[in-house]
Amino acid sequence: MRIFLAPMEGVVDFTLRELLTGIGGIDVCVSEFVRVSGSLLPASVFHRLVPELQQGGKTLSGTPVLLQLLGSEAGLMAENAARAVELGAPGIDLNFGCPAKTVNKSRGGAILLNEPEVIHQIVSAVRRAVPADVPVSAKMRLGYLDKTLAIENACAIESAGAGTLTVHARTKTEGYRPPAHWEWIARIREAISITVIANGEVWTADDYRRCQAVSQCSDVMIGRGLVANPFLARQIRADMPLIMPEQTWAELLPLLSDFHSRVTQDLSIRHVHGRLKQWVQMLSRYYPQAKDLFQLIRTETCPEQLLNLLQKEQARILAA
The missing domain is CATH 3.20.20.70 (Aldolase class I)
Known part of the structure; x- marks a missing residue:
């Protein structure tokens, strides 16, 4: 396979x-x-x-x-x-x-x-x-x-x-x-x-x-x-029949931050928000947490503020 x-x-x-x-x-x-x-x-x-x-x-x-x-x-x-x-x-x-x-x-x-x-x-x-x-x-x-x-x-x-x-x-x-x-x-x-x-x-x-x-x-x-x-x-x-969003969301958040940092370096600022929003919206198919995050970032376009939102979400998960 x-x-x-x-x-x-x-x-x-x-x-x-x-x-x-x-x-x-x-x-x-x-x-x-x-x-x-x-x-x-x-x-x-x-x-x-x-x-x-x-x-x-x-x-x-x-x-x-x-x-x-x-x-x-x-x-x-x-x-x-x-x-x-x-x-x-x-x-x-x-x-x-x-x-x-x-x-x-x-x-x-x-x-x-x-x-x-x-x-x-x-x-x-x-x-x-x-x-x-x-x-x-x-x-x-x-x-x-x-x-x-x-x-x-x-x-x-x-x-x-x-x-x-x-x-x-x-x-x-x-x-x-x-x-x-x-x-x-x-x-x-x-x-x-x-x-x-x-x-x-x-x-x-x-x-x-x-x-x-x-x-x-x-x-x-x-x-x-x-x-x-x-x-x-x-x-x-691993032949796992279902995903476990409550376990993998914590593993995924650092990747979102990394993704944000990379696209900030590689794309013009006006495209950064769209790329992050695009991925988060697709993640929302399986992750209810992504739906909440999407609502937070949908109107925020400043790259620094987007990163702050991701960092706050990571801190919330770690504290839970």
């Missing part, structure tokens, strides 16, 4: 990757997508989005970070994949699942699921462009409007030379609405011989077990579930 941290643009950046992998239980990360359009990107773009390239392609806890590319021009995708590997990427992942309208309008992400032949060209070009010992993987949804091309797209990815395929078990039009159609992952797994990773609606260890049983995949990629409950990977490995 391997647990992958999913790419989530604007959410799971290098700061959150660092913190989440430091908790333990995550085997591999996939970066936010690097958009390829019209040119060979300079090293600065790769380093900005995936700074782990400058530390051996891993987070400080030693978790490898695969670099994800998004684009529709096979030649350019290949050139940029080669450059990413030269810069230290331990593997290349290809995005055929992003549902964002702005991305799809530019023939990127999930829209390409309407063109299996283009997907094959991209994967094939990238596979030829990077050394044989560098893994090439892809992530896809079940389709754009419907699932009619799901098997064909998976076969195109396999025949083009990818070694691993992650399947988000919904179409683009289904977005992130439950349920995830794990049974379709099982169909894809039966149709191809490369490793298939299941993705979609894994929020608890119980969800993982059900996903494993239905999809027939032992490997899982988790995005929102790990952001909402940073201890989920550990809980899956």
Whole structure:
């Protein structure tokens, strides 16, 4: 069993990757997508989005970070994949699942699921462009409007030379609405011989077990579930059916303070509040304490005051 941290643009950046992998239980990360359009990107773009390239392609806890590319021009995708590997990427992942309208309008992400032949060209070009010992993987949804091309797209990815395929078990039009159609992952797994990773609606260890049983995949990629409950990977490995928010909230608070300090250093002041509020709001799915904290920070924008709120919450927990 391997647990992958999913790419989530604007959410799971290098700061959150660092913190989440430091908790333990995550085997591999996939970066936010690097958009390829019209040119060979300079090293600065790769380093900005995936700074782990400058530390051996891993987070400080030693978790490898695969670099994800998004684009529709096979030649350019290949050139940029080669450059990413030269810069230290331990593997290349290809995005055929992003549902964002702005991305799809530019023939990127999930829209390409309407063109299996283009997907094959991209994967094939990238596979030829990077050394044989560098893994090439892809992530896809079940389709754009419907699932009619799901098997064909998976076969195109396999025949083009990818070694691993992650399947988000919904179409683009289904977005992130439950349920995830794990049974379709099982169909894809039966149709191809490369490793298939299941993705979609894994929020608890119980969800993982059900996903494993239905999809027939032992490997899982988790995005929102790990952001909402940073201890989920550990809980899956320990076979814990439920989270214990009263125990893990105390462990989580120092991470929130660390997160605040890091984004204060890395982002402009006007973005710090939004990033902290975003994570706390996602944590509120499982932590009632996060709901209370969110109410406190939602109107506070001064970074120093935000830090004071976090420190006061930590002091309250320690005194309890």
